[in-house]
Each structure stands twice: as C-alpha cells, then as structure tokens.
Amino acid sequence: MLARSPQAALQRLFDEVGSVDQVGIEERVAKYGTRSIKKGAKIWGLKTAVSMVDLTTLEGKDTPGKVASLCQKALQPHDAELGVPQVAAVCVYPAMVKHARKALGSDTAVRIASVATAFPSGQAPLKTRLAEVKAAVADGADEIDMVINRGAFLAGEFGEVQDEIAAVVTACGDATLKVILEVSELETYDNIRAASFLAMRVIRPGDFIKTSTGKTSLNATLGNNQVMLEAIRDFYLDTGIPIAMKPAGGIRTAKQALTFLVAVKETLGDAWLNNNRYRFGASSLLNDLVRQLEKEKTGAYQAPYYFSEAAESY
Amino acid sequence: MPRLPITKTPKVYVGGAFIRSESARVFPLKDASGEFFANIPQCTRKDLRNAVEAAAKAGPGWAKRTAYNRGQILYRLGEMIEARAGEMADAITLGGATPAAAAREVAATVDRLIYYAGWTDKYEQVLGNVNPVAAPYFNFTVTEPMGIIGVIAPDASPLLALISLIAPAITSGNTVVALASTTQPYPAIVLGEMLATSDLPGGVVNLLTGFRKEMISTFATHTHLRAISAVVNAEERKALALGAADSVKRTHLLKAEEKHDWFADTAQSVYAIRDTLEFKTTWHPVGA
Amino acid sequence: MPTLTAAKKSPRLAARSGRPAPELIFGDLWEFDPAPESADPKLKARYELFIDGKFVAPKGGKYFDSINPANEQKLAEIALAGPADVDAAYAAARRAYDGGWGKMPGRERAKYLYRIARLLQDRAREFAVAETLDGGKPIKESRDFDVPMAAAHFFYHAGWADKLDYVAPGRKVAPLGVVGQVIPWNFPLLMCAWKLAPALAMGNTVVLKPAETTSITALKLAEIFQDAGLPPGVVNFVTGAGEVGAAVMNHATPAKIAFTGSTEVGKIIMRGLAGTDKKMTMELGGKAxxxxxxxxxxxxxxxxxxxxxxxxxxxxxxxxxxxxxxxxxxxxxxxxxxxxxxxxxxxxxxxxxxxxxxxxxxxxxxxxxxxxxxxxxxxxxxxxxxxxxxxxxxxxxxxxxxxxxxxxxxxxxxxxxxxxxxxxxxxxxxxxxxxxxxxxxxxxxxxxxxxxxxxxxxxxxxxxxxxxNTYNKFDPTSPFGGYKESGFGREGGRQGLLDYCKLV
CATH class of the missing domain: 3.40.309.10 (Aldehyde Dehydrogenase; Chain A, domain 2)
Incomplete structure (x- = not known):
C-alpha cells in the first residue's frame, strides 16, 4: 500500500475503484430489458422475485394493525394453491418492530427488517442512531437497514462515513445489516461505486448494500443497480467476500423485477439468484408478481382487485 | 573582352537541399530561340523514392504546425516570389511566353498562394461538421491531411499550374512530391530557390524535373504516396489508376487533353483542399 | 426455489488465504425458455429481378437458392442476373434519370424518400425477421439496429433533397447521373439504405447488386418502392454473385461506382475502372x-x-x-x-x-x-x-x-x-x-x-x-469511411452527399 495513512488511502478511493461511464452503463442495462422471459423461466423468475421481496411499510401513519396485515400478506401473499412463496422479510420503522414480531411470531422464515439510524435523513447524532439500532434489534429485528452519512461523503470525509458504518455493524450484533447509499443524493455513478466499496470494506459477508430509502425522487434504477452489482462482483473476485444487494423504491412491476434479476444473472451469476444475496425493497411489486403468476397459471389477464391490498409507501 | 557571365547550374529542390539526380543524368534545355540554356536534372524513380522519404520526414512536423503558422508560411512564400517576380518571369519567358504573359502568370501565382494562405485556418470551419446523432454522444467530423501527395504538373502555365496543384495540398499539412513540366522545367528550378528562402520547412515541397514516362509508374505504385493530383493524358490516367488500386490510393486526375484555365477563379477552391483531406469522425458519450 | 437461511456471521474472510480464487457461476439455475420471434417475414418462394419498377424474370431463366445459415434450409430462390439483365437495369436507370428524377424539385424527391422511410417503419418487424432468416444475425440486432437504422437513413437523406445548396458551401451541386452500387452481406438492408438514400436524395438513379447470400431484404425493399410510387427505374436491383457484381461495376453507363466489401475485391474493381474516369467510393476492410x-x-x-x-x-x-x-x-x-x-x-x-x-x-x-x-x-x-x-x-x-x-x-x-x-x-x-x-x-x-x-x-x-469510450456506433448524420486501404469517400452526413454529386 502506497498510502501513508488510512485517511490518505481513502482519499484515493476513486482512483482505486475506477470510474463508470454513464452512457455506457445505461446502454448495457437497456439490453437487460430486451431479454424475453417466457414460460417456465418466467414462473421461476416471478416466484424467485416474490421470495426476495422485503415487503415494506414506512409511513408516519403506520399502526400496529397495518403492520399486522402486512405481516399476514408476507406469510401468505396469495391463495396457497398458487404455490407462491413467502416473502423474504417485512420492513418497518423501529417503533413497529415489536408489533411485527407479535404478528409473525418467532417461528417464521419471514424476517423483520427495520430502518434504523434516523431514517431517511440520517441527520441525528451517531449516539442516537446507534441506540436506535440496538433498540430495534432488542425488539426482534433480524435485519437493520441503515443510511450512510451522505453529507460526510460529499464533503470528502470518507473516513467518517466508513467509521459510522463500522459502528453500526457492531451495534447490529447478529442482525444482518443493509447499508443504504441513497444513490439519488450521491448523484453520479462514480460516487455510487466509490460508496459501495467504502461500505463493503467494513460490512460482513452476507450484509447488503442498498440503493435507496424510497423517500427521494429517484430510487432504484437498472443503472445504479448495475453499478452496485459490478462493485459487489469486483469486491468478491478480489476478496472472496460475498456482499448482498437490495434495490429499493421504484420497482413496481413484475416486468421490472425480472429485468433486475436478469442483471443479477448476467453480472453476478447463479450464486446471487436467491434471497440471501438479493432483495427487492418494495410494496406494490408483490401484488403485480402474484398477478402475473396467476396469469401464467390461468392464461387470463387479471384484474387488480383479485389481490389483497398492499402497503403503498414505495 | 566582355565579362563572361556565371551561369547557374540548375538543381532540383528535395528535402530542403539542392541536388542533382542520383543518376547524374541531365537533359539540355533550350531557350525560346533554340539556344542551349542549361542542363536540367533528369530525375529517376530513385530520385522520386528519395523525395518521398524526404516528404515523409517533413510531414508530421508540417501537419502539426498551427493553421495560423502554415498560413503565414504560405504568405511568406508569396512574398518571396513577389520580391523576385522579375527573375521568375524570365524563367517563364524561356519557354516562349511574352514578358507580359509571364509577368501575369507570376502575379497570378502569388495571388494563388495568398488565396490558400488565407484558407489554412478556415477550411476546417467550412468542411468539418458537428453531427447531431440520435443518441447521447458528441460527434464531430474533422479533416486531416492525407500524407504525401504526388503532383504531376502540365506544360501549360508551368508555374501557375504547378502551384495550383501544390498549394491546396500543403495548405492542410500534406507534403508534396511534384514532377514539373517536362518541356518547361525551369520555373520549377527557380521556384525551388524561392521555397528555400521562404519559411517552408525542407521536405514539405519536393520538386523533380525529368520525363514523365520514366517516373509515372513509380508515382502510380509507390504505396507511401497517398494521393495523386495530376494533369495527365488518357494513357497516363489509366497507368496511375491501375497502380493506385494496389494501395487504394486517391487520384484526382485532370485530363491533359482538355484546356484548363489556371488563371480562372474556378482554378482555386476549398474543394481542391478537400481533395487531399481525410475525414475523421469521433464519437464521445455525454455523461457525468 | 431458493429459501431463506440464516445469514452467516463468519468473521471477515482473509483475502485469498489459501482458498481457491473466487469465481462466478454462470450456470443453468435460471435457464431462459426459447423465445422465438414469431412475426411473419412474408417471404416469396421466388424473387425476381427488380428493373424499371417491376419484378422481372432474368433473361437467362436461372435462379439460385438463398439459404438460412442458421439451419441450412432453403428460404427462397433468387433470380440470377445475366449481362442482358444488367444492361436492361442500366437502361432503365438512364431513362429514369433523363426522364426527370434528376430534375425533379428536391422537395418532391424528398417526399418519396420520406414515404420509403415510413413504409419501412410500418413493416419493420417483418423486415427484421426476413433479415435474420436470410443473414443469420440475431433478431435483436435486426430489430433494434439494422431495420430502424435503415429507415433513419432514408428519413435523414430525404430532408437533404431540397437543401442541396447547403451541401457544398460556395458552390452549386448537381447529380452525377446513373450510379452503380454493390453491397455486402453483413448488413444487407442497412447497406442498401446507406447506398441508396444519399444517391437518390442528390437526384441520381441507381443499379444495385445485393450480396448473393442476402438478397431478400433488398427485394422486399423493392416492394416498398412500388408501394411508395417511386418512379420506375430510379432504383433497380440485379441479383447474383461476383460476376454480376463485376458486370454492374464495369458497365459503361454509370458515372459513379460505390462499393462496400473486402479490400481485395475493392482493388480488383479499382483496376477494372482504371482509365474510365468514373467516380468511386470504396468502403473496404478493416482491422481496428x-x-x-x-x-x-x-x-x-x-x-x-x-x-x-x-x-x-x-x-x-x-x-x-x-x-x-x-x-x-x-x-x-x-x-x-x-x-x-x-x-x-x-x-x-x-x-x-x-x-x-x-x-x-x-x-x-x-x-x-x-x-x-x-x-x-x-x-x-x-x-x-x-x-x-x-x-x-x-x-x-x-x-x-x-x-x-x-x-x-x-x-x-x-x-x-x-x-x-x-x-x-x-x-x-x-x-x-x-x-x-x-x-x-x-x-x-x-x-x-x-x-x-x-x-x-x-x-x-x-x-x-x-x-x-464507446464502440460500433452509427448514425445517418455521422460520416463513415476509411483511411488508407480501408477505402475512400464517406457515407452519412453532409460528407456522404458530396460523394454523390459534382460541383458546378
């Protein structure tokens, strides 16, 4: 290592991880959309996508009742006979974790994820954010979705960003961590790639990097998903450490989800085509996935009111 | 006894130096009244080869000059000829032109150089393009000189025609190997002396004298010559085009059997510059 | 179906500490089912020559098979042109030129080219399937690149037809007359468009020979010319192999020859044309x-x-x-x-x-x-x-x-x-x-x-x-063509038009 100090090394972060050409990567991901997924491949893709959903409600008006109904949908997204799997997790605010745990019980494969760390802005003292993480884990959260300190990142204080992530890792204990980069605020693909590496270097195998809070204008896109998948691939091939990925926000249709999965298949390969390594942060997506599965089964296009309501936060 | 004048030994101007043919051959040149005037170098294929090498050496540096600088050098060449217009006119009258016609040809030659001197930093703006492609790319087409251009000058208007073929080529940064009129080579000999006192780097323009039939096949087949601008007869056109095919050489062949008015405005054009240009289109994404 | 298992909480792995190098698995976990494009290419069993606005049988009565390289099955039979057919094509092109195509107001010529572009867009999927069947290129390329780009070339050049005063600043331009063109098999329809659109916009008429393995989309394009009402003889297609190409290139009629193909063949054509004073555009090989x-x-x-x-x-x-x-x-x-x-x-x-x-x-x-x-x-x-x-x-x-x-x-x-x-x-x-x-x-x-x-x-x-920072990008506005032995002349943009006119 050439750098004389860890701080100096971080200053060279961008040189080290390399750049991304915006037009080139957007042309690349446009090709994923031309993949034609039919028949058995479509059913496999739709079911896999269901199993990857972090079914989410993140609203000021969330109540224990709303969370309980969300949990029911997570456990059984549709008629049992359709063979739709359970979703990966429910995702709620920290105050709702205990209600989710109550609704799901302790003997369930559906996990509880919670957006801690002063979500979505992250603008609270570190001490407060860490306390929130610990409280959510104590209430039964299996997974913590944190936000990075975008202000520090854009100010070039990479050390601070990374130290905070490391502190949250510790606070998580056994809980899985998902690091939200909030890509729309990082703005460029170069920043997204650099921030991905910053996080991956201090999180654990199986922890996630995640695109967005869903609370800003632009959320997950095929472009920023691709930048992060490529970062995960390069980091894995370099270190052997598999990092998981979660695009969140803006993925509303089954067709979109399948296109994201094509990106996973062609960038990271088969080992990432499962819900340990890939998730969708979404709410309305689930209904469309189920609807398309029903259509594949019956051959008839389905009216939306055949499917139970889902939370509409994002 | 009157003083015997010192006569000049005509030499060709190649690579910035005055040389005799490597073959040591010469042919006698007579003046309009049929009197022996001087021996002219009878250049060979090897002289042509050497001239191409000189042009190749000079090419990159010439092409890299700024357009402004090339313009000033062409202008300077005009100044040099203007200042020695009388001497040049004498060289033309040697072939039978009247003094008035010769003076007119010299003046037109100077004007032609001034015309092209002014183009050096403008043709790109007329001939190049920015292309509005239907994708997020900045796309532009610029010109580049082709490289070494072979010129074969006609016998009529031996100075003006020669310059009319050479000037558009060097305007853009090409270098030239030119074969002067066989019947009236002397203006090219004098031109070499004026080139030498202009600021034109040696090797940018190389002037040969001699016989077409001895050199035309080498002009045709030398693969380092990237284009030929010539005024030639049907047989020569065919020979040049056949040889050009071997290396996909560009040819701009005017018919010797047609009359060309080298004094006309149409004898000078930005499209003559274009004839010895390549067009290069560059794409680059527009993104952040 | 993947199931959720507890995420591993192993300590951070030391990079490559005696483990095999990490690898990605591109296996068959999610294999895509076949997704064949089903649009009807509307192929005829037999394609005739297209001369003087009509499909005509070759005078020699001979045909050759065009096969699908993806399965080696016969797709259609294609007329084999003989010298008499090439003569007829050039005669038709000459008549069409003298008969008014070259003198027609540019805005009217433009309308034909616009029509061609629009009709091609209408039938884009049909043409894409035909192109893929005939040439073997993936349907996603013929669908997303070849056919739309061909239509774009007609549309772009259409707009030039009444703006030719801007092609050569300071000079007026005029069409050359009849043009002979030979195109390769790698982009059959697109090369057709590259060659035809600027030639026609400028007011020339054309005899074109497609490559013998990929003639079908050119002849389908001829159907569009008929639908567009393009005057007879403005474009003529003669089909066949090298000897037909030589007949097109070496014919006395054309004022200009345009060829896209290998450097080797380009040199042969140049030799053949030596001494004819014909203008040429050569778009030859590369090793980029x-x-x-x-x-x-x-x-x-x-x-x-x-x-x-x-x-x-x-x-x-x-x-x-x-x-x-x-x-x-x-x-x-x-x-x-x-x-x-x-x-x-x-x-x-x-x-x-x-x-x-x-x-x-x-x-x-x-x-x-x-x-x-x-x-x-x-x-x-x-x-x-x-x-x-x-x-x-x-x-x-x-x-x-x-x-x-x-x-x-x-x-x-x-x-x-x-x-x-x-x-x-x-x-x-x-x-x-x-x-x-x-x-x-x-x-x-x-x-x-x-x-x-x-x-x-x-x-x-x-x-x-x-x-x-990109590669293999093309656009009708962007001149394309080579240095050195990759040829001369440009296709596309203002530069390309200059190769189909004379300065007057």
Missing amino acids: ANIVFDDAPLDQAVEGIVNGIFFNQGHVCCAGSRLLVQESVAGKVLAKLKNRIRTLRVGDPLDKNTDIGAINSREQLDKITALVAAGVKEGGGMFQSPCTLPTKGFYFRPTLFSGVSMSSTVAREEIFGPVLSILTFRTVDEAIEKANNTAYGLSAGVWTDKGSRILKMSTELKAGVVWA
Whole structure:
C-alpha cells in the first residue's frame, strides 16, 4: 500500500475503484430489458422475485394493525394453491418492530427488517442512531437497514462515513445489516461505486448494500443497480467476500423485477439468484408478481382487485 | 573582352537541399530561340523514392504546425516570389511566353498562394461538421491531411499550374512530391530557390524535373504516396489508376487533353483542399 | 426455489488465504425458455429481378437458392442476373434519370424518400425477421439496429433533397447521373439504405447488386418502392454473385461506382475502372484497434470490446478486432472479458435472447476456422466461450487470442468473425504506433477517463471513425469511411452527399 495513512488511502478511493461511464452503463442495462422471459423461466423468475421481496411499510401513519396485515400478506401473499412463496422479510420503522414480531411470531422464515439510524435523513447524532439500532434489534429485528452519512461523503470525509458504518455493524450484533447509499443524493455513478466499496470494506459477508430509502425522487434504477452489482462482483473476485444487494423504491412491476434479476444473472451469476444475496425493497411489486403468476397459471389477464391490498409507501 | 557571365547550374529542390539526380543524368534545355540554356536534372524513380522519404520526414512536423503558422508560411512564400517576380518571369519567358504573359502568370501565382494562405485556418470551419446523432454522444467530423501527395504538373502555365496543384495540398499539412513540366522545367528550378528562402520547412515541397514516362509508374505504385493530383493524358490516367488500386490510393486526375484555365477563379477552391483531406469522425458519450 | 437461511456471521474472510480464487457461476439455475420471434417475414418462394419498377424474370431463366445459415434450409430462390439483365437495369436507370428524377424539385424527391422511410417503419418487424432468416444475425440486432437504422437513413437523406445548396458551401451541386452500387452481406438492408438514400436524395438513379447470400431484404425493399410510387427505374436491383457484381461495376453507363466489401475485391474493381474516369467510393476492410488505457471505465470498456467484436458475429468491417490493452490492466480486463463472454448466448438467430447468431455462410465459416487454426498454430493463447452450439447451421464460438504479437496472422488479417486478438502496450506512443501499424484505417476505439488523452489519440489514430469510450456506433448524420486501404469517400452526413454529386 502506497498510502501513508488510512485517511490518505481513502482519499484515493476513486482512483482505486475506477470510474463508470454513464452512457455506457445505461446502454448495457437497456439490453437487460430486451431479454424475453417466457414460460417456465418466467414462473421461476416471478416466484424467485416474490421470495426476495422485503415487503415494506414506512409511513408516519403506520399502526400496529397495518403492520399486522402486512405481516399476514408476507406469510401468505396469495391463495396457497398458487404455490407462491413467502416473502423474504417485512420492513418497518423501529417503533413497529415489536408489533411485527407479535404478528409473525418467532417461528417464521419471514424476517423483520427495520430502518434504523434516523431514517431517511440520517441527520441525528451517531449516539442516537446507534441506540436506535440496538433498540430495534432488542425488539426482534433480524435485519437493520441503515443510511450512510451522505453529507460526510460529499464533503470528502470518507473516513467518517466508513467509521459510522463500522459502528453500526457492531451495534447490529447478529442482525444482518443493509447499508443504504441513497444513490439519488450521491448523484453520479462514480460516487455510487466509490460508496459501495467504502461500505463493503467494513460490512460482513452476507450484509447488503442498498440503493435507496424510497423517500427521494429517484430510487432504484437498472443503472445504479448495475453499478452496485459490478462493485459487489469486483469486491468478491478480489476478496472472496460475498456482499448482498437490495434495490429499493421504484420497482413496481413484475416486468421490472425480472429485468433486475436478469442483471443479477448476467453480472453476478447463479450464486446471487436467491434471497440471501438479493432483495427487492418494495410494496406494490408483490401484488403485480402474484398477478402475473396467476396469469401464467390461468392464461387470463387479471384484474387488480383479485389481490389483497398492499402497503403503498414505495 | 566582355565579362563572361556565371551561369547557374540548375538543381532540383528535395528535402530542403539542392541536388542533382542520383543518376547524374541531365537533359539540355533550350531557350525560346533554340539556344542551349542549361542542363536540367533528369530525375529517376530513385530520385522520386528519395523525395518521398524526404516528404515523409517533413510531414508530421508540417501537419502539426498551427493553421495560423502554415498560413503565414504560405504568405511568406508569396512574398518571396513577389520580391523576385522579375527573375521568375524570365524563367517563364524561356519557354516562349511574352514578358507580359509571364509577368501575369507570376502575379497570378502569388495571388494563388495568398488565396490558400488565407484558407489554412478556415477550411476546417467550412468542411468539418458537428453531427447531431440520435443518441447521447458528441460527434464531430474533422479533416486531416492525407500524407504525401504526388503532383504531376502540365506544360501549360508551368508555374501557375504547378502551384495550383501544390498549394491546396500543403495548405492542410500534406507534403508534396511534384514532377514539373517536362518541356518547361525551369520555373520549377527557380521556384525551388524561392521555397528555400521562404519559411517552408525542407521536405514539405519536393520538386523533380525529368520525363514523365520514366517516373509515372513509380508515382502510380509507390504505396507511401497517398494521393495523386495530376494533369495527365488518357494513357497516363489509366497507368496511375491501375497502380493506385494496389494501395487504394486517391487520384484526382485532370485530363491533359482538355484546356484548363489556371488563371480562372474556378482554378482555386476549398474543394481542391478537400481533395487531399481525410475525414475523421469521433464519437464521445455525454455523461457525468 | 431458493429459501431463506440464516445469514452467516463468519468473521471477515482473509483475502485469498489459501482458498481457491473466487469465481462466478454462470450456470443453468435460471435457464431462459426459447423465445422465438414469431412475426411473419412474408417471404416469396421466388424473387425476381427488380428493373424499371417491376419484378422481372432474368433473361437467362436461372435462379439460385438463398439459404438460412442458421439451419441450412432453403428460404427462397433468387433470380440470377445475366449481362442482358444488367444492361436492361442500366437502361432503365438512364431513362429514369433523363426522364426527370434528376430534375425533379428536391422537395418532391424528398417526399418519396420520406414515404420509403415510413413504409419501412410500418413493416419493420417483418423486415427484421426476413433479415435474420436470410443473414443469420440475431433478431435483436435486426430489430433494434439494422431495420430502424435503415429507415433513419432514408428519413435523414430525404430532408437533404431540397437543401442541396447547403451541401457544398460556395458552390452549386448537381447529380452525377446513373450510379452503380454493390453491397455486402453483413448488413444487407442497412447497406442498401446507406447506398441508396444519399444517391437518390442528390437526384441520381441507381443499379444495385445485393450480396448473393442476402438478397431478400433488398427485394422486399423493392416492394416498398412500388408501394411508395417511386418512379420506375430510379432504383433497380440485379441479383447474383461476383460476376454480376463485376458486370454492374464495369458497365459503361454509370458515372459513379460505390462499393462496400473486402479490400481485395475493392482493388480488383479499382483496376477494372482504371482509365474510365468514373467516380468511386470504396468502403473496404478493416482491422481496428480498440485501445484500453488503465484509467478507463473498465466495465464499460469490456462492454465496448464485446460490442466491438461480437456485434453481428464480428461480420463488421469496423469491428474492433485488435484489442490493445495497457499492460497494467491487461489481466484485469482479460478476466472481466472472459466472465462477460460466458454470459453471451450463441444460437438460434430468431430467438430474442440470442446475442450471437449464425455465421453468414459456410464459406465464411471455413475462412474463420482456417484463420483461427493459423492463430493456434502460431502459438496464440486461445479462449473460447464454453457455450453449446446448435448442431445444424453455421456457428462459431466467441474466441479470444491473448499474448498475440503484431506480426501474427490473427493480428493482421481481417477475420470478419467473432475472433478477438489481444495485444498489450505500455505507453501512449506505443499504443498509437501499434494501432496505426496496418494498411487498414477504417476505425479505432480508445478508452480512457482523461479528456486530453482522448483528443490526442483521436488526432493521432489514422482511422476514419474513432469511437472514444464507446464502440460500433452509427448514425445517418455521422460520416463513415476509411483511411488508407480501408477505402475512400464517406457515407452519412453532409460528407456522404458530396460523394454523390459534382460541383458546378
């Protein structure tokens, strides 16, 4: 290592991880959309996508009742006979974790994820954010979705960003961590790639990097998903450490989800085509996935009111 | 006894130096009244080869000059000829032109150089393009000189025609190997002396004298010559085009059997510059 | 179906501490079902010559088969033109020119070209399927590139027809008269559009010969000319192999000849035309360098390398067939490239998910095979995609040669197939020297994050098209054509029009 100090090394972060050409990567991901997924491949893709959903409600008006109904949908997204799997997790605010745990019980494969760390802005003292993480884990959260300190990142204080992530890792204990980069605020693909590496270097195998809070204008896109998948691939091939990925926000249709999965298949390969390594942060997506599965089964296009309501936060 | 004048030994101007043919051959040149005037170098294929090498050496540096600088050098060449217009006119009258016609040809030659001197930093703006492609790319087409251009000058208007073929080529940064009129080579000999006192780097323009039939096949087949601008007869056109095919050489062949008015405005054009240009289109994404 | 298991909480792995190098698995966990394009190509069993606005039988009464290279089955039979047919085509073109096409107001000529563009867009999917069946290219390319780009060429040039005063500033332009054109088999419809649109916009009339393996879409385009009401004789198609091409090129009538094809054939045509004073445009072969510097956006560079050499099975004159990669990132780029190639899908060209289709003909497949064998013999390190190939039809695996020297066969000869030679360089000057060390000069690619270096490279590379941080991009507004033995003249943009007119 050439750098004389860890701080100096971080200053060279961008040189080290390399750049991304915006037009080139957007042309690349446009090709994923031309993949034609039919028949058995479509059913496999739709079911896999269901199993990857972090079914989410993140609203000021969330109540224990709303969370309980969300949990029911997570456990059984549709008629049992359709063979739709359970979703990966429910995702709620920290105050709702205990209600989710109550609704799901302790003997369930559906996990509880919670957006801690002063979500979505992250603008609270570190001490407060860490306390929130610990409280959510104590209430039964299996997974913590944190936000990075975008202000520090854009100010070039990479050390601070990374130290905070490391502190949250510790606070998580056994809980899985998902690091939200909030890509729309990082703005460029170069920043997204650099921030991905910053996080991956201090999180654990199986922890996630995640695109967005869903609370800003632009959320997950095929472009920023691709930048992060490529970062995960390069980091894995370099270190052997598999990092998981979660695009969140803006993925509303089954067709979109399948296109994201094509990106996973062609960038990271088969080992990432499962819900340990890939998730969708979404709410309305689930209904469309189920609807398309029903259509594949019956051959008839389905009216939306055949499917139970889902939370509409994002 | 009157003083015997010192006569000049005509030499060709190649690579910035005055040389005799490597073959040591010469042919006698007579003046309009049929009197022996001087021996002219009878250049060979090897002289042509050497001239191409000189042009190749000079090419990159010439092409890299700024357009402004090339313009000033062409202008300077005009100044040099203007200042020695009388001497040049004498060289033309040697072939039978009247003094008035010769003076007119010299003046037109100077004007032609001034015309092209002014183009050096403008043709790109007329001939190049920015292309509005239907994708997020900045796309532009610029010109580049082709490289070494072979010129074969006609016998009529031996100075003006020669310059009319050479000037558009060097305007853009090409270098030239030119074969002067066989019947009236002397203006090219004098031109070499004026080139030498202009600021034109040696090797940018190389002037040969001699016989077409001895050199035309080498002009045709030398693969380092990237284009030929010539005024030639049907047989020569065919020979040049056949040889050009071997290396996909560009040819701009005017018919010797047609009359060309080298004094006309149409004898000078930005499209003559274009004839010895390549067009290069560059794409680059527009993104952040 | 994947199930959720408890995430492992193992301590951070030490990088490569005695473990095998991590690898990605591009297996069959999620295999795509076949997704064949089902649109009807509306092929006829037999295609006649298109002369004087009508489909006419060849005077010699002979036909040849056009086969589908993906399965070697016959698609249609195509008329074989003889000298008398070529004469008739030129006579029709001459009549059409003298009869008014050249003198027609530009705005009226424009309307025909606009109509052609629109009618082609209407029938785009049908044409795409026909193109893929006839030539073997993946349907996604014929659908997303060839056909829309062909329509775009007609649309773009249509607009020039009444604006010709702006083609050559300071001068007036006039059409040349009758033009003879011969096009290759790699982009059959698109090359047709490239050649016809500027010629017609300028007011010329045309006799064109498509390549013998790919005549169908040209003759379908003739149906559109009829529907558009294009005056008879303005465009005439004669079909057949090399001897028909020679008859088109060497005929006394045309004032100009335009050829796209190999450098070898281009030289033969130039010799044939020596002494005729005909104007020419030659768009010939290439052996382009695609140059990757260590500061390049590497994943996009890899995409550009893949697009550069595997687009249209590498049947592209401007293919980036020589990868020049800076030594310091050569290993990284090669590793990324291999992973990317493993995800390319080779197979049925009609399948919407096929990335690389069929080689155009057995003859071309044999040529590629022979050149690759020469590459192996000369000691190049070969890597081929492990994909499975269909049993019928002409296919070739995406192939890389690493550790190639400048003098080796695969680095010098135009292979015209999915075969990439990889060379390394250390400095900018070395890259330029290696890139330019070829008789060709059609195109080049350069990948770097440094703006000033892009402009330096773009200036120094002796090539008619330079793609910086991209590759294989085309547009009707963008002039295309080569330096040196890659030909002369340009197609596209204002430059291309200048090759179809005379200054008056």
